[in-house]
Amino acid sequence: MGTFTLAVILLIITPGPGVLTTAGFGAAYGFRPSLRYVLGLFIGTNLVLLAVVTGMAAIVLSVPWLRTLLMTASIAYLLYLAARIAFAGSKIAFIAAKTPPGIGGGLALQAINPKAYVVNTSLISGFSFAPDNLPFELLTKVLIMNAIWIPIHLAWLWAGTALHELNLNQRTQRAINGGMALAMLAVVALATWTATT
Template identity: 30%
Template sequence: MTPEILSGLVAFAFVSSATPGPNNLMLMASGANYGFARSIPHMAGISLGFSLMIVLVGVGLVQVFVAYPVTHTVLKIVSILYLGYLAWKIATAAPLRRNEGKGRPMTFAQAAAFQWVNPKAWAMALTAISVYSPDQSLRAIAVVAVIFAVVNFPSVTLWTVLGQQMARFLTNPQRLRAFNWTMALLLLASLYPVIWPA
């Protein structure tokens, strides 16, 4: 991988990881509702789960979509339904004081598994492999996965901290409810390019 391609990959990883999407919106909601420490497994699950996804897509999983196009449609429907469910869970999350004893953020395994139904994650993985690892050698795929893991973790940390800081303003149950509904609607809005592609 040339230095030019590597720098392009780092820039792509940063921009795609830092911009709003299902992962970042859910982390912001998690930080606001559960705090930073309880959201760490969620954060780690995203970073490591997405890196694993890149490796598996790069070594040939993408060929399943080529051979069986219906799997892409099935994935799209499952993704939309699951993100709708998560939006509902965010919108109806209990106030922070009640969540301390009752609710819990996503676990590491749940966050890692979520990458497989996250439309933005699929778009990022397919683009990263096709543009920055066109020969799809194992070494190039590994570099793409490692770059994303390194660049992604500070990004997810920032979104979680942003949510945690917003919790200071969200001490009133009405404000927290409004915040949660806003995050849920933004999560649903992130499906726009999936449902109505350009």
């Protein structure tokens, strides 16, 4: 169970579309107004988890043309986000927020977020710790994943809010942008690899 918990932390804490947009809304609108968006992400990630557990994700992704369409749209969107971050110049630019965050936005992002599917599939299908009692293992995994997911996303929301208030030098701001862009490209690489296997 300890290995599973560590895997959850490492897979969820790494920057992907969910945490980067969470930080972006925090920077644009502040902590409290962005909580609705985080709630949407939370509901969305649990719907993805349900789709993985019930096999619905596998059924949908088994249709070749639909899988290709969804993966192409997801990869294009993630590349767009990485480019926006990488070429933001010297200003911290998680994701530019044009409308107030809401539950629907969080749900929509998780529906096309390949990292959500990859992470949930990896965690549910791997790291077995109670093979003789699968209902207990599944319930425990869901509880652990949510208990870790919530504080990590709230921390990213706080980080976005806090970074917005700092007056960092241009070199530091560029380094932050570069790191975030590389993280997004890693998600794109993972999504591409998943689509071809």
